[in-house]
Amino acid sequence: MSTFQAPKGTYDLTPPRSATFLAVREAISAPLRDSGYGYIETPGFENVELFARGVGESTDIVTKEMYTLTTKGGDQLALRPEGTASVLRAALEANLHKAGNLPVKLWYSGSYYRYERPQAGRYRHFSQVGAEAIGTEDPVLDAELIILADQAYRSLGLRQFRILLNSLGDKECRPVYREALQTFLRDLDLDEETRRRIEINPLRVLDDKRADVQKQLTDAPKLRDYLCDACKAYHEEVRALITAAGVVFEDDEKLVRGLDYYTRTTFEFVHDGLGSQSAVGGGGRYDGLSEMIGGPELPSVGWALGVDRTVLALEAEGVELDLPATTSVYAVPLGEEARRVLFGVVTELRRAGIAADFAFGGRGLKGAMKSANRSGARYTLVAGERDLAEGVVQLKDMESGEQTAVPLTEAPAELAKRLG
């Protein structure tokens, strides 16, 4: 070990476990790439004000969890705590919404930073894959995103996840509900901080995890009873579409995102094998966000799935991903001359698209064969001085143990044939 360790709340991804992370990112993004979503990448930091407005001044993310910094030039920046605000900012900046092709469908993958209390499934640096569909209000779009996330999780072999679904209403009906909820909450026995929250962000109180708070909320007014006809019809359509797609979900009227620009459809993916950090992903509609950050009216919907927690969910379910071996051929040279010759063969194989590796450092046969085994290679190529004198290499099938001498010049073609 060196003098240094990964900072608190972070961890390194190292082989072989890192391969699972790559496979998860790949599996989550594959259905998006096949559904018209284009890849977007934005900086790891943004103007702090973008998140203050685009995530919300009253959220935990902005009040407690952001890593902020002042540059030497005096700019106030924050490491990105989430993806949506950045992606919308970038889409507006590039005028993607003006190309006459709405919705703008984008997907992203990257690192996010939140100053949180580290625990299992909760880190200060974590990784998400996300999707945003910008500029269209259409229940089919909401349904599409939920169906694609479901497809991604299923393709990984996850089964013990649940989809929670709710509607938050819109600017017509939500204010009426908000007031009714505030009136109810003000009569409860709550601490000072929660009382302040009632005034700024009352829907968030519904999300309080404490049992003594939850007990008092049993008779709280339900958003469902306040939805206007347009929101009700929209939500019914989303429900019908995902039901028709065979996606199972649960109505959860307590599921909230307590910001004014989150509207209508909201959903969360939870996994039952993860203990208290059960949310593996979440999303919903954010029809007012563009205007909050100075853009035009662009009703949008999106989600973000946590890669770290998805990997933990796989481990909790005991799912082993079928990861293809990274090395197909492993070359073991015995002697100086063989080293040059076999390295030439390895280079040729690689150029032909065959994954090949090499026993470096002039090691003996026994140690090199151990490495060959560990690499998972299907074939090894061994050559010593006598083989070279005869113009052959020994090709060993690592599954059957069978070994044959193959003319050196034919080895690449022979391997290509055997590996299909």
Ligand code: ATP
């Ligand atoms: P939680 O309620 O667990 O704090 P959240 O509502 O803050 O989650 P979102 O902002 O919706 O989470 O982020 C989407 C997903 O990103 C989460 O469902 C989770 O999988 C992942 N995620 C969020 N924060 C962290 C973190 N600190 N460490 C690891 N994964 C995280």
Ligand code: MG
């Ligand atoms: Mg959080």
